[in-house]
Amino acid sequence: MFIDNTWLDIALRGVILSAAATIWIVMLIRINGLRSLSKMTNFDFVMTIALGSLLAGAAQASDWQGFGQAMVAMLGLFIVQYGTARLRKASDTVEAAMQNAPVFLMRDGQFLEDALRATRVARSDLVAKLREANVLDLKQVRAVVLETTGDVSVLHGDVLDEILVENVKRI
Structure with a gap:
């Protein structure tokens, strides 16, 4: 992606990719809503952890393909979260299957x-x-x-x- 693997190249790549991935996450949250990073269900907690892992992976990507894959995976997480939230709201059976009781x-x-x-x-x-x-x-x-x-x-x-x-x- 960058010219060589000097410490300056590695540092610049980390900063640029971290910033780009963070901006991408903020955009996805703005589209999907504040509920995106809530900790209201166990699924939300898993989503937050996975998003952090994907952000780290995107920041460490050594090529555009790896970076792009992490960005698409983030989008996929938001789509799955949106879909499961809709299913939980529509069906008590789905709600019971996905959620533990307090x-x-x-x-x-x-x-x-x-x-x-x-x-x-x-x-x-x-x-x-x-x-x-x-x-x-x-x-x-x-x-x-x-x-x-x-x-x-x-x-x-x-x-x-x-x-x-x-x-x-x-x-």
């Missing part, structure tokens, strides 16, 4: 030991998440949920609207 780790101030064991979440990690959420009294914890993305949501206060936990699984 799981209660705590409910009404009580640790759910079976759920902690089944999800392989250490009690000490859960306590750290409670501290992060500024929980001062376990009796105030209405629910702790391991979300489908692996995030932990801590719901605490005086009242919990059940709509917030209607699809959460109890183990």
